[in-house]
Amino acid sequence: MFGRIREDIRNVLTHDPAARNVFDVLTNYPGLQAIWWQRLTSRLWRWKLRWLARWLSGWVRWWTGVEIHPGAKIGRRVLIDHGMGVVIGETAEVGDDCTLYQGVTLGGTSLNQGKRHPTLGKGVVVGAGAKVLGSFFVGDGARIGSNAVVVREVPAGATVVGIPGKVLGADERKADGFQPYGVDTSMRDPLSPALASLLQHITATDARMRLLETTLRSNGIRLDCAELPSLDKRAFQPLLDEHDANGIDYFI
Structure with a gap:
């Protein structure tokens, strides 16, 4: 457990230039606190203590501004930056090394039971206010621009912008695929x-x-x-x- 916490703190220090030290990260990063609490509520969910898991997650939402359903699957070194207004649904899956900014929604578009929320691959960056809606896969290293609305599968390494989301194509210039907020100054309007x-x-x-x-x-x-x-x-x-x-x- 403590190894995972140290790993999360190092990840924040690497990707957020505003992070000054370990104590700062521990006390002033609600997105990280929400992920740590979700690990507890997720365990309660698996133990069939589902009312308690939802009750605790409600308090965490009030405290951090981040709502992560106990049934969601969150990978390692996931960073929720700023965090306010982030919503991650019950059957959503977030892969390792993903970054989500404020206002992101990983939502479902079906009223049926079963898988209805998106799955993010490894290293996906989702910009502020973006909505990823539906049961589909977002490929490894993909970038979703701020305020984009994505309703269909995204290829690995692609960049998506607009409403509805439009794929600009893969960008191989950055090996790790990380771009803050999922955009850079070289992006062009796909239309x-x-x-x-x-x-x-x-x-x-x-x-x-x-x-x-x-x-x-x-x-x-x-x-x-x-x-x-x-x-x-x-x-x-x-x-x-x-x-x-x-x-x-x-x-x-």
Whole structure:
């Protein structure tokens, strides 16, 4: 037990530059205190003393601002930084060396019994305010940006941002995969390339239309655009149906 406590303290001193010394970590890190109490309530939960486990976890939530269900599985060297508003559900699993910031929710989207909360692999970083909802796996070394809402599986080493969460791709520049709050200054909006491509296509289409109009006029043909039928959005319904079936994004 004391070996695990020393390991947790060393982990905080390594990953939080605000941590000054061992006494500071012991007394002023509610996220760490919540994890230590959860080890006790988890044992009570396994011993079928479930009312007592939930009652104690309620007091720990009041004291630390962190709610960890006694049934959750928490790995080694997990850091909950700041901690206020963190919620970890009953069937959630948090792997070794994960870092969770304030306001993170590992929640369930099903009312059925059984596995309904996410599983975080090793070394996952979940930024402030992020919501990871559902029974799926977040791969080792993945990073979830602040305020992202993740509702589907995340590949190992990937970075996820936005609502709903969008995968930016794996980043191999950092071997340990750790980035504070799950973001860095080099990250780009995942929609930017799509929007840039769309604008290029519109520009090219306009140029071709002007060339076509000029060619028609040079041959004595005039086209009055006011006589063209208005756009019927029902023509796009097959694309919308395909979006619903396959999760393909279209810009209309």
